[in-house]
Amino acid sequence: METRGNHVRPALGREKTSSREGTPGSVHKGTARPVSVRIRAAGRAADRPRKSESNREDALQPVGGGRKPFVEEKGILSPANRRRVGSADSEIHWGVSRSPFSKRRVKRPGYAKGGRQPMGTVLLSVGAALVLGTIMGFSVISLFFSDDPALSPRSIDSHLERNPSPEGDTASSKDQESVFSLADLNAVLLQGGSFAEKERAQQVIQSHRSKGRAGVMTDASPHRIYLGVAKNRDDALKLSVTYQKENVDVYLKDLKVKGDRVRLSKGTLQAVEKDLPRFVEDGHRIFQTLAASTTTFLGGSSSSFSDPKQLEEVHRRMMDAGARLEKQLPSGARPHLQDLMMAADQAVQSAREASRNPSEALVWQTQEGLVRYALAYEALISSLR
Numbered sequence: 001m002e003t004r005g006n007h008v009r010p011a012l013g014r015e016k017t018s019s020r021e022g023t024p025g026s027v028h029k030g031t032a033r034p035v036s037v038r039i040r041a042a043g044r045a046a047d048r049p050r051k052s053e054s055n056r057e058d059a060l061q062p063v064g065g066g067r068k069p070f071v072e073e074k075g076i077l078s079p080a081n082r083r084r085v086g087s088a089d090s091e092i093h094w095g096v097s098r099s100p101f102s103k104r105r106v107k108r109p110g111y112a113k114g115g116r117q118p119m120g121t122v123l124l125s126v127g128a129a130l131v132l133g134t135i136m137g138f139s140v141i142s143l144f145f146s147d148d149p150a151l152s153p154r155s156i157d158s159h160l161e162r163n164p165s166p167e168g169d170t171a172s173s174k175d176q177e178s179v180f181s182l183a184d185l186n187a188v189l190l191q192g193g194s195f196a197e198k199e200r201a202q203q204v205i206q207s208h209r210s211k212g213r214a215g216v217m218t219d220a221s222p223h224r225i226y227l228g229v230a231k232n233r234d235d236a237l238k239l240s241v242t243y244q245k246e247n248v249d250v251y252l253k254d255l256k257v258k259g260d261r262v263r264l265s266k267g268t269l270q271a272v273e274k275d276l277p278r279f280v281e282d283g284h285r286i287f288q289t290l291a292a293s294t295t296t297f298l299g300g301s302s303s304s305f306s307d308p309k310q311l312e313e314v315h316r317r318m319m320d321a322g323a324r325l326e327k328q329l330p331s332g333a334r335p336h337l338q339d340l341m342m343a344a345d346q347a348v349q350s351a352r353e354a355s356r357n358p359s360e361a362l363v364w365q366t367q368e369g370l371v372r373y374a375l376a377y378e379a380l381i382s383s384l385r
Helices: 051-059 079-084 119-144 166-176 198-210 233-245 266-272 275-298 308-325 334-356 360-383
Strands: 177-180 185-195 223-230 251-257 262-265
Touching (some): 185 233, 185 275, 223 233, 334 360
8 A cells, every 4th residue: 555655554453444334344444454374284184174264254353443362263273273373383284194304203013112123033033144154154165175176176176186195105105215225333332321310421421531531421311321432342341441440330332233224215315325325334444443443552552543544535535425415315314414424523533633642532532433423323324214
């Protein structure tokens, strides 16, 4: 509505009636009419229109120039309806049975309160998963890791050759080995005692060496002490006289080392068939020569010690052959081969010094080297059988 001058705000709650007679109940220009707005959800019984809806506007008209409170009828602007009209709590429903923004959840069958499955269902699912996983695991293992590739050609190890049983390995290795013989060694050892405690045996050895005598102790218990060696028992008795004068008990022990039934693989035998027999022969020659000369000197038959010049070439040849054999013999025999070489070298070097400066101490040192040689050869033969 446009007016000249200031805009006049119509008075609320008071209607202006014209002097002219008009239609009863009509509202003239400038009168505000309350309007009720409702947006209902389709299909809800509470919001369906009722019979009094058509007369809603008539019930809301003011009477007598004053503002009449709203008439609360059933379904017409009740407090619940007024809360819906223009309020923040009003909802807009889109033709569904419930609001899509509602937090209420529909209960589903088979689920317990709080959205959790029953304990029986959970346990049954876990058990089924475990059984299925076990079956699949064994199936994969039997398929790809079979113990018998011949029965399972799809095995991951089917392209590999099967290892024979240990008995088969032993039998096949024995078939591939060759038996041959080395030279025997016969000697008589002078044993000065046997001790269970290694410390006690070492004390006895040091006591004999401090007097310029020979002394060799075995590593394994009981620890035996050897004080000399000879080719035969007669020579051994001559050596024992020295200890009898000092009231030292000495026992004669026969040492017989048989070089037969020595086993080596065919490949190893082909590599050592020339060096090993010659190595043993040269060592035995050194042993026999020096054992005789030392017995003669210590028994009092001669005041001079023979020069071992004839053994120089033999000793050199033996050391050269031993250096080659260290790379060719089995690993179990190599330590004994080294002990054999060291013993022969000790005997030769001591004999050379004794020939230049004759003394019982140097001759007994030669005897000690011969004792070590006899024991090392026994161990070497045992390792090759």
